[in-house]
Amino acid sequence: MADDKDVLRDVWFGRIPTCFLLNQDEVTEREAEPYYLLLPRVSYLTLVTDKVKKHFHKVIRTDDAEEMWFEYEGTPLKWHYPIGVLFDLHASNTVLPWSITVHFKNFPERDLLHCPSHSVIEAHFMSSIKEADALKHKSQVVNDMQKKDHKQLWMGLQNDKFDQFWAMNRKLMEYPTEDGGFRFIPFRIYQTLSDRPFIQKQFRPVSPEGHVHTLGDLLKEVYPVALPNEGSSIPTLPVCPLT
């Protein structure tokens, strides 16, 4: 794990330059200026956009304003996906900065989950951490952690504190050396060209013969159309649930 520290830091500090624009149909008291922000790939839209809301609330009629939601080229953006996943899924070919449209009306009930507070994001995040540990350690590590440890994980993410986060997360990333790896590797492959939003299956880190599995092995097993020699160029985004 110590050797990977550079990789871990690069992943954590990944940013997407974004330009937030108010939806043209919103009634404003004066012209709405766009708002620019560097979004952390590992975080969630509703966690990092309080300033965006504050900025646009200055120009719209706030007594009408409902819950803020985001859209890119007509597609409502699911806040419960990590930001990096949203970008790779919907906008990977776009010229930067990524232009996101901000709405305060007509919340798309069928497409988006409501996010009335940060505690909802925390619950969702912790739920993902727990599900990942169910796959890695049959939930033993996460259940043996104290509530304050869980809180530290969350606070680390919320406040963008790499060391604070990883002080706890490293426990979730350990395994007994004799096992050679986790029970199963937590992963999800998100896709747009399908009814099913993502692929998630049980996948062992080591083959029965003792070979360490690679990303290519994973794709071959669960998403073979992604591999070059299958002749297809569908973009894929293997993403671990933040572990």
Next chain:
Amino acid sequence: MSLCVLDEDKFHLCCQLLLQLSEQLGDGWSWEGGQEGYLRKTALRSVVIDSSSVWDYEGEGADTSCPSRSEQQEGEQEQAAVDASADTDSIKGDMEDEDEDDGVCVASAGSSQLLQYEYHILHSCSYSTPVLYYRACTQEGRSLSLEEVWSSVHPNYRLRLQNSPLNTITLQAPPLLGQPFFMLHPCRTEEFMRPVLQAAQDQHRPVNYVLSWLSVVGPVVGLDVPLKYSTLLHPAAPPGSTEPG
């Protein structure tokens, strides 16, 4: 413990059995989505919704997800009182003894509404258990909010749910459809299923994991599981038969 592990094949088998019984009983379950599909049922329910009731469903802090073991110790006394068998009557019995005035819920009078419920039972490969998803909407097609769903849960279950690690209701997007559904969190399912499955094994009795699980979690969200399922599964042995009854 492989006893409590419900892999995908076993899940399918249990569902097929449940579907057969459902057809005999006219209970309305169907299978959707093909190979990696799910059980589905819709139902109309007359429910008292009071969206203005002061209900802090989040409890302490923001943790609507399942508590960790250390948190569980705090609720252990209550937990001990919960008979984690599939016998919902015994669970209800415990709850009725509780002093409901201790709850944080201010149940004010609400009007009765006819709601359309849709239930999905999926298999979770992460937890190796079934998972219950559902959504509810009014006759006019308006979806219920999480607050309204909580206020429609029977008071007998509400206090238990809030403090118990048994299950929690959250708003999620299930893997197949991606649309917002309510979900009963599966992380404690193995815990309450273990005594059921162990007892069945000890008594050499066949048990349908999905059906037993459903009879525990279903009533919490207004899903009725008729007792007849059980009698169809274990018909009384006819006189003179050598089969165990």
